[in-house]
Amino acid sequence: MKILRFAGIVPLIGLLAGCGSGAPSAKVGLNVELTGEMPAVGASAKNAAELFISQQNAAGGIPIGDQKIPLELVVGDNAAKADQAASVANKLIAQDNVIAMVGPDASACAIPASEIAEALKCPMISPWSTNPKTTVDVTTGKPKEYVFRACFTDTFQARVLAKFVLNNLKKTSAAALYDVASEAPNGQANLFRETFEANGGKMVAFETYTTGDRDFSAQLTKIKAANPEVIFLPCYYNDVPLIVQQARRLGITADFVGSDTWSTPEIIKLGGGEINGSYFCNHYSTQIATDVAQKFMTDYRAKYGQDPDDIAALTYDSFGILTEAIKAAGKLDRQAVRDALAKISAYNGVTGSFKFEGTGDPVKSAVILQIKDGKFVWVANATP
């Protein structure tokens, strides 16, 4: 009986192996936040990835040698949780055998996933994770070899924002309120404080909360007593509207300034009128778009009926540099693709031009936007 059953399995294995030798395709993993605390982030990333791949495959695929190889997307949902991001990374790399992984987007997920990618020697590009630890090995302080990102870092962003508050808004006292349990906000708040104080500003209050909190009245009452001119909120888009609303109800009149964690239109939908007039740092603006960006926006609108946010733009660029690297490598080999990625010296993407200089962090610029009457309005540019 046992032998009979086994005999049944053998041809099945043969069949499965047969599948692999069919038409070759380049599998790319997408490890994103489809459910959990920030589903808007995952949805944008998935949309942009599918748009890129359909365009690339409509053109025949990536030219490698004398043949064109189509791209194949393998999507994994990390539910915006650190542990799940790591297990999705493991599955994509070890089981689905992807050539490279794009994502995760939230730093809290990207950092653990980057450890897996580094250990398994698989190239990873995070479109949106700005925390320095994503591309740097904390124990040695050296850059990770296989981990790249398509966005600027928090160190750069904090410097841009601190200077914007001091020089453009001409405000010298600030307070911060952020989620102490979340990687990107935590890093941004501390880096902002450092650069703001080093450039002559004064932090009058520095308050925290934890993920899932909805009541900020105690912290805001404290901030109100410290009377800052500006409140820095490096918080994800679903917390910001609540904080701003509660602050206004308590009679706080200070300006609000945020980081790229604000950068989805959901923040306007959830925010109501109170968020009007606030500023934040972003990766690109639809108002100063280059030709490449114009084309992307038109295509995205045509396919999904909405404006792409910066997560969509950065995801699109991540796939852009990845295909560029695969082309340059000339073969579907992780090591060759990694080496080609590190050598990208001028890629003209949706979010501007960028290059890599020895680390996984690109050299690129940022913009400051203001929320005005339900729209993101461009205010200033900031170069590295």
Add this chain to the structure above:
Amino acid sequence: MDYFAQQAINAIQQGSIYALIALGYSMVYGVLTMINFAHGDLFMVGAFACLLIASFFPLPFIVILILVMLATGFLGALLERLAYRPLRNAPRVSAIITALGCGLVIENVVLSLSPYAKPMPPLFTVTGYHIGGLSVSTLQLMIIGVSIALMLGLDFLIRRTSFGMAMRAISFDAKTVPLLGIPLNRIISVTFLIGAGLGGAAGMLYGQAYPVIAASMGILVGWKAFVAAVVGGIGSIRGAVLGGYILGTVEVMTVAFLPSTYRDLVAYSLLLVILIFKPYGLLGKAPNQKV
């Protein structure tokens, strides 16, 4: 002084919500000696039910409140009938795990219907009053007022009506009570109905106060309210209310006078200390030892 008064108002608002949710845990524990871990998710359903009703029918606040309480109440009673009753004589651990499972199912059903956080429309115009440095809004007063009214109503129901007496009797001795002709199942169903209804009301008030609602909103608040119920003495109705207000006050006052990062550390350490000295909670009684 203004600062302290403002923080005191914040604490009362926070405490009212915790107390209202803690009641549901305590009531169910009182009659069944089980922890209904799906309660935090019933709270979340209350907020979504309010959003659903309010976006289709522009009814007055009080009518929506009653509808929301009925909807979540019946969901709670249904949960008891389908999931908990078959396990009533099973080990307690099975019932508790079932409750956790039910909570996850509810949460994920809502998540699949509404993966995005949703803005909650205000049900009435909020007016803010600024007296000196103090800010109070009609919304805060309404939350505190409705919570206290519901808690007083429950207290009356339990202490002054025959249903309340039956509930207290079951809590005292669930084996003997049916022998005296009291419909055990019906009393338990109604207990779930009321407990879940109060949780739903808390969800609705919470949604008004913090108008971004999501499927995951009940998890953290649910756990905190559970802690409040335990500190107050689980099974004791007045204890749940006391525990809710203590937790709200400790949380807010820690933030008010210490770095806010220490909030949960200080708040929960203090609650642990209370439990060391009062292992059954502040108003809880040690279980009867039957020899």
